[in-house]
Amino acid sequence: MDWNPLGQKTISRKFSLYSPMCWSTKIDFSSNLTSISKYGGLIATVKDESQSNRTGNRPDIFIFNAAGKIISSFRWSSGILIGIAWTHADELLCLQDDGQVLLYNMFWDFQKSFTMGMECRENKIMEYEVFSSVHGTGLAVMNGLYRFCIVNNIEEPKVRILADIPGLRATPPSSWCVVQGPRGAKVLAANECNIFLLDHSGQCSQQKPTDLNAAPNAYIAMATSMDGKHVALYADTGTIWIGSADFQDKYCEFNTSNRSRPKQLLWCSDRGYRNIAVVVYWPKTILVVSPQKDWVRFNVDEDNLDRNGTGSAVLAADVDGVHIVTSERHEFLQHVPNAISGIFKVGSMAPGALLNDAAKEYDKQSEKADEYLRILLENRQLKEAVEQCTLAALDEFQPRIQKTLLRAASFGKSFVPDIKLTELFVNTCQMLRVLNAVRDFNTGIALTAAQLENLSMDYLIDRLILRRQFHLAFHVCQYLKIPEKQGSSRILSHWACYKVQQKDVDDGKIAAAVRDKLKSARGVSYANIAEKAVECGRRDLAIKLLEFDPRASEQVRLLSLLGKHTLALEKAVASGNTDLIYSAIARLRERTSLSDFLVAIRQQPVAYKLHLKYCKEQNERMLKDLHEQEDNFIELAHCHIHDSFDTFRSDERVISLHSALDNFTKAKDDFGMKMTEEQLQLLREQSQLEQELDESFIEKSLHDTICSLLKINQLKRAEHLRKQFKLSDKRWWWLRITALAEQGNFAELENFSKSKKSPIGYYPFVEVCIQHNAYTEVTKYIGKVQLDKRVPAFLKIGSIKHAAEAAMQTKSLSDLDAVLKKCGAEHRDIADRVRAMMMQAQET
Amino acid sequence: MAGGDYPDVSMLKELAREQLTILLGNFYGKKDLVIDPGLMTPLDRLTGVQFLKHKGVDKIFKLEHKEILGGCDQRVYIVRPQVKSMRNIAAHIHSDKRAGKLRKYRILMVPRRLHVCEMILEQEGVYGSVQIEDLHIGLIPIDSDIISLENPQLLDSFFMEGDYTWLHTVARTIVNLQSTFGTIPNVYGQGHAAKIVETLVQTLTSELGEKKSPLQHKIGHIVLLDRDVDYVTPLCSQVTYEGLLDDIFEIKCGAIEFGPEVTGTEKVAKTMLNSEDAIFSQIRNRHFTGVFKYLSSRAKEIQANYDKRHNMELQELKNFVSEELKGLKQEHRSLTLHIGASEVIMKHKTKGSLKRGDLQDILGVEHNLLEGSDFRQCVSYIEECIHRQYDMLLTLRLLCLLSCTTSGLLAKDYQSLKLKFLHSYGFEHMITFFNLKKAGLLTEAVTGKEVAPSSIESNLNKLADSRGVGSAVSYVTSSLAALQKKDWFRTVSKKLSLIPKAGVECNLQNPNDMSYVFGGAYTPLTCRLVEQAIQRQGWGGLEDVLRHLPGTNFEKIEARSAKGGKSTVGSAASKVVLVYFIGGVTYSEIAALRFLGRQKGYRIIIATTAIINGSRMLRSFVETVK
Structure with a gap:
């Protein structure tokens, strides 16, 4: 372990994350373009074409995880590549000298592209810087006119051109860097010893470092801190001026006594920016300078130091330290987190240190354990001690030390019953388990606990998904008991979406594999997976996958989208949701010809019935067409009968009834024919009666018609109808006696009773007499009852x-x-x- | 058994109210309500005017095919998703536009919006002017043991037209019930619709993502029954008190209006009919012959209680006035009404009005039909009904009963009766007969000769081919069904002993059998099925009965412990049975099931799509002329 005190309070350390690296051949970073991602340390590297001689062979881009295990490699085939960088979403940004920017994911799936504008295309880009802003990832480039163009967020690539540097002659600016501001990024550029702040509104202001003692000819490197509050200027005199970004405060001025241009100048901070320091890298040497002018020098092992002395290490700032990647190892430089330094600082009397010692002694079965414990208990520091040990374990990379610290914490914890401590301890163990799992060289996500906290667990899982580490992601979710919908089910869905893109695997196999894995998962949207399959042009696979989706509405929607209207209808029918069926019918009707439509819908009895019902209410013409199609003459006849009652015009009524008659004839329904003929006849009789008698008869039933006739004493006409329609004697007698009784014509009633033997008996006579209160009449009939x-x-x-x-x-x-x-x-x-x-x- | 363990169905009312509160609250400010006539009573039942006023409702209108004059700037329509209603709403909006009246419109569709309705609104060109929301009013608690969708449409739309839009609603209500009262472990069902509903319940549950209900289930069994399994029961005249009230005065959503003939005054008395009315709850399920006796003894008691006050000290009197008097007065009021109603019923029973015929005669015919005796005499009575132009629904009811108990009429009888019927009531009933035929209520038996065997076979094949939910509706034609089930009613009633043996008198006052609800002449088939299902815990052993009934049967029984003992879950729940009638239930069946529950120690909750009686059931099939 490489611990070096940086001033009184802070200690910085540099330690190996992975050593040796997994790559088989040594990589010469000095002649490569390389980028290391934040939150995980993905490494992308490619031979720098501008440095080497063009041989005609296009360079290969290699993407490694933090441990140097290859994830993918691809041949670059577009324009001249001048830079690569990871974005905040772990996409690789590739910049061409003509200002074309291409974004790929780590498996070289093209994501998107944009351009930095005409000016950049015409005046090739010379230098660039990728920065992370509040909006996301940003890109600043300097073109051949030494003019800067900035995109604040590559998601919405809007190019802004900054003000020119005043007084610039034919030489490029001696150094420049991006400054984060509340309203977008600005560029700080040095023309020799003059520094200017350039922004996109065309403003340009000269900045003068306060209290500068050295008188440099030029600033040859500069860097701003990640939060944009601090700035470091490296002068050609070998002096570093460190101060606030507005140049008003000077923190210190440090002479490195090295006049050569540093290979990299960057800021190293810890989480929360409490401790900051400037890191300067020359080949073989790293110098860390704090604002208090304290400094530390580290050596970098660079075995294959380049002939021209350019360093072969790559440094990249992360939120709580600096990644250092060489051909041999991946190291991390950081301020030692307080919890760890408190415990391991030589002679530390911090509670955590005491507890750690106590635990060690306890293991040795030494009485000293008790002694240390007593001190802690007396000072009421045990709780703090447990916390320190736990947090220290969290910040530690090596499982061996993590274990020691956790054991100490656990030992101390048994003397302080505190639910919060237990929670902290359990959470820490979980976090560490996950961290250690993702740090494994196979996965190679070099994440510190602080980074994880910034990133959040959800994002970590997302990153695992991005890296297609579905298995690990799945287990992390299960281990952390993340609800299925956000956890395991989501991962399985992603896996399935990835799976459907495997073009070489047969549809049936993929569908089966997906079904097999996702069977037990809840809340998986097969429709989404199917949509992915559609995107990949695998419509048949999509249809197979849709089979599994329990949500019929999704199935129907997607199938309609795929133009599978018949299948959509089938699914809608199976769902039992009539609403869905109606919409499927409507779409089918819109998209297909009438004849196809009729064929399709006839195969689905349920849909057919619904459509009939709809037509009955909406489109009677269509209804009749449908019945006609089906040779359903009985239905048709009834439709026409219905029509005949819908109109008040007797001619239309007759036409409708004739149509009904036709259909009964076609259906060979003799009874229906007879009934309809009778109705036509009745209508004729009724209209004739209306003409003759000036009373309304149409709308009345036969019975009512006769009844009305009897009431107005049209016995002859009533008799005529009786004969015409072969009315039964019983009905006739009922009609007569009720009519007579109603008229109060009891004499006639008596005559009628004697006309012949009553077919309905004589009690009805009694009844009608009673009903009309003719009690005296009753005696005439009662004898026959x-x-x-x-x-x-x-x-x-x-x-x-x-x-x-x-x-x-x-x-x-x-x-x-x-x-x-x-x-x-x-x-x-x-x-x-x-x-x-x-x-x-x-x-x- | 503590009452607290039972599912409290009044929760459903609260859920509906909450929803309405939110939906009306979202529409800020004063607004008018326009309500579908069919939803008036149910909504009244759920909310009441006070509640609505409190939510900013100004005026309440009925949705009709005419303009609404006046009203404020915001209007909420509460409607069933029907084409006709949409057209009416569109007409309202158009007329407002013509008059230059600016209004905001919202349509709340009960229980959910349908694509068809949106299409209509779009065609009418008003889709953009309205905002549509779902108002999920499902089962409405009518009483502590009755919940109803109050949606009589289901009957004709499913059983006649094969449209199962409403089955989806039924399934949804079951899903909702399960999320409130826990998943119901045992499911038994009989019928096409029941099967579809059961499948839909599963689909919907899996679509919802199998949200495991955290609750211990409170309902142990559910029995799903299609109405067409038993058309016979609703076709019989009802003779329990509540049934008679429904037949004569019509009960709407658990409330009844008594006209002057009952109240003896000019006023119309509206009263709730539920278990909260102490007197009513004593008589509702009784055979009518026992009602009068009870009422008179009760009257004496009340009188005695009133009389107490004459010999009271001052303090006692004070207590009496403050505590007992109110209760007595209420009882008094209810007693007066029920005595009045009973008198009206008596009149109906003994005299028989001009258009209704004598109830005694009708009962006689019904009993003969149920027993299968004196067929010709029954036919001639029906002919007399036709010739005398008795109430059409009465005649039709007897006709249907005739058909249902004999598995369809012979062509000769069918044609002659139909002809006579049309002569009496009009030719438009060609369509009524056609509808009833489609529903299987009034059918023409087809003799073996007329149907070519090949066509039956092809139909059967079609039935076998079609899979899934959808196909269950692809009925074989009713004639085929009739052919397969020749004399099924006779067979079934023998096997289930629905008709008591001759000579066995049923004690109507202290009944010992469910058949008392029909004067000891007949045990409702549905109720017997429920009894068998819960007794046998499934349909096992009933195969040769169910075979004769329309539709398929199914059961899903909770896995029991290996020892074959009782399931470990709360024994209270295993005694709670939900019976869901798809297509409606009659008060007679309700009375029989209540009796069954008391007799066997079950708590039976009745869910239904509507409460029906013979007339209401048939009315939905009758063609009306404009």
Whole structure:
């Protein structure tokens, strides 16, 4: 471990993340363009064409994980590549000298491209800087006119041209860098010893470092801190001026006594920017200078130092340190986190250190353990100590030390019952488990705990998905018990989306594989996967995948999109959601010819029925067409009958009925024909009657028509209808007697009763007389009525005496009882006789 | 058994109210409501005018085919998603536009919007002017044990037209019930619609992502029954008190309006009919013969209670006035109404009005039909009904009963009765007969000769070919169904002993059998099926009965523990049964199921798409002329 104190308080350390690297052949970074990503340390490298002689061979771009394990490699085939850089979304930005920017993911799937504008195309780009801003990733370039163009966010590539540097002669600016500002990025550029701040509104202001002692000829390097608040200027005198970004505060001026231009100048900070330092890299040497003018020098092992002395290491700032990648190893330079330094600083008396010692002694079964523990307990520092050990373990890279620290924390924890500590401890163990898993060289995500905290676990999982580490991502989600929808199901969906892109695998196999994996996952949208398949031009696969989606609405939507209207209809029908069926029908109707439509819909009885219903309400013409198509004459006939009642015009009515008749004929429905013919006949009769009698008959049933005729004493005409329609005698008698009774024509009623033997018996005569309160008439018929019906009739007309007599004859208990109930005081003798009869009846 | 364990269906009311609160609240400010006539009573049942006023509702209109004059600048339509309603709304908007009246419109569709409706609005050119939202009013609690969709449309749209739009709604309500009261472990069903619903429930649940209900389930069994499994029961005249009230006065959404003939005054009395009314809950399920006796004894009791006050000290009197009097008065009011109603019923029963015929005679005919005796006599009675132009629905009801109990009429009888019917009631009923034929209510039996065997075979093949939910509706024609199930009613009623043996008297006052709801003449088939299903915990052993019924049967039974013992879950829930009638249920069946529940110690909750009786059931098939 390489610990070096940087001033009184801080210590900086440089340690190996991965060593040796996984790559098989050594890579000469000195002649390569290289970029290392933040949050994970992806390495992309490509031979720098501008340095080497053009041989005609296009360069290969290699992408490695942080451990140097190759992820992918591709041959660059576009224009002249002058720079590559990782964006915040782990996409590789490739910049061509003509200002064309191409973005690829790490598997070389093209994502998007944009250009830096005409001026850059005509006056080739010379230098560039990629920066991360609040908006995302930004790009600044300097073209051949020494003019700067900036894109603040590559997601919305809007090119802004900055003000020119004043007084610039034919030489390029001696150095420049991007400064983050609240309203977009600006560029700080030095023309020899004059520094200018350029912004996109054409403003240009000269900046003078405060209290500068050295008098340089030129500034040959400069860098601003990631938060844009601090600036470091490297003068050709070997002096570094460190101060605030507005040049008002000078923190220090440090003489490196090295006049050569540093290979890289960058800022190293810790999380929260409490400790900052400037890192200067010359071949073989790294110098760390703090604003307090403290400094540390580290050596870099560069075995294949280039002949011309250019360094072969690549440095890249991350949020809490600096990645240093050489051909041999991947190292990390950072301020030692407080928790760790507190414990491991020589002679530290911090609570964490004591606890760590106590735990060690305890393991040795030494009584000193108790001693240390007592100190902590007396000072009430044990809780703090446990916290320190836990947090230190979190910030530590080596599992061995993590374990030691966690053991110490766990040891201390048993003396302080505190739920919060337990939580912290458990969470820390989980985090470490995940971190150690992703740091494994196979995955090679070199993430510190602080970075993970900034990034958040969700994003880490996203990155794993981006790297197609589905398996690991899946297990992380399960381990952390992340809800399925955001966790395992989402990952499986991504996996499936990736799977469907495998062009060489057969549709059926992919569908089966996807189904197999996703079977038990909940909340997976097969429709999304299918959509992905459609994007890849695999429509058949998409249809297969859709089979699995439980949401019929999605299936139908996508199938319609694919033009599979018939299948969409089938799915809609299977869903049982009629609404879906209707929309599928509507789309099918829009997109296909009528004949195809009819063929398709006939194969789906449910849809067909729905369509019929719709037509019934909406489009009767269509309804009839459909029935016609099906030779469904009975239905058609009924449609026409329906029509005949929809109109008030008798001619239309007759036409409709004739159509109905035709269809009954076609259907060989004799009864239907007969009925319809009768109705036509009735209509004829009725209209004739209307003409003759000045009364309305149409709309009436046959029965009602005759009834009306009888009421207006048109017996002849009624008789005529009776014959015409072969009315049964029973009906005729009913009609006659009700009409006569209603008219109060009881004399005629009596005559009618004697005209011949009544087919309906004589009780109806009694009934109608009672109904019209002609009680005296009742006696004329009652003799012809069956005995059992006489009692209620007599009672009804108030003839108790006759009722009693009738009841005596029937000897029915209920009849007798009914009579008895009606007997008043004046019928005492009758009542007595009835009672006697009842007694007698009961006995027998 | 503590009451708290039972599912409290009144929760559903709260859910509906909450939804309405949100939807109306989103539409800030004063607004008018325009309500589908069919939704008036259910909405009233759920909310009440006070509630609506509180949510900023100004005036309430009925949605009709005419303009609404006046009203404020915002208008909310609450409608069923029907073409006709959409056209009416569009007409309103157009007339407002012509008059230069600017208004904001919202349409709340119950229970959900349909694509067709949106299409209509688009065709009418008003789609842009309205905002459409779903108002998921599903099952409305009518009583503590009855929940109803109050959607009588389902009957004809499914059983006649094969449109299962509403089955989706039924399935959705079951899913909702399950999310409120826990997943119901045991499912039994009979019928086409029931099968579709069951499949839909599963689809919907899986679409929702199998959200495991955290609750212990409160309902142990669900029985799904199609109405067409048993058309016979609703076709019979009802003789329980509640059934008679429904037949004579028509109960709407658990409330009834008594006209002057009952109240004896000019006023119309509206009263709720539910278990909260102590007197009503005592008589509702009784056979009518027992009602009067109870009412009179009750009247005496109340009188006695009133009379108490004469011998009271001052303090006692104070207590009496403050505590008992109100209750007594309420009971008094309810007693008066029910006595009045009973008198009206008596009149109907004994005299028979000009157009209705004598109830005793009708009952006699019905009993004969159920028993399968004196067929000719029954036919001639029906002919008499036709000749005398009795109430058409009555005649039709008897005709359908005739057809249903004999598995379709012989062509000769069918044609002669139809001819007579058309002569009496008009030619438009050609369509009514056609509708009833499609629904399987009034059919013409086809003799073996007339149907070529090959056509049956092809139909059967078609049936076998078609898979999935959809095909279940692809009915074989009703004639074929009739052919397969010749005399099925006779067979089924024998096997399930629906018709008591001759000579066995049913005690109507203290019944010992469900058949009391039809005066001991008939046990409703549906209720017997429910009884068998929960007793046998499935359909096992009933195959040769179910074979005769329309549709398929299915069961899904919760896995039991290996020992074959009772399931470990709460035994209270295993005694709770939800019976879902797809197509409607009658009060007689409700009474029978209540009896069954009491008898066997089950808590039976009845869910239905609507509460029907014979007339209401048939009315939906009758063709009306403009």
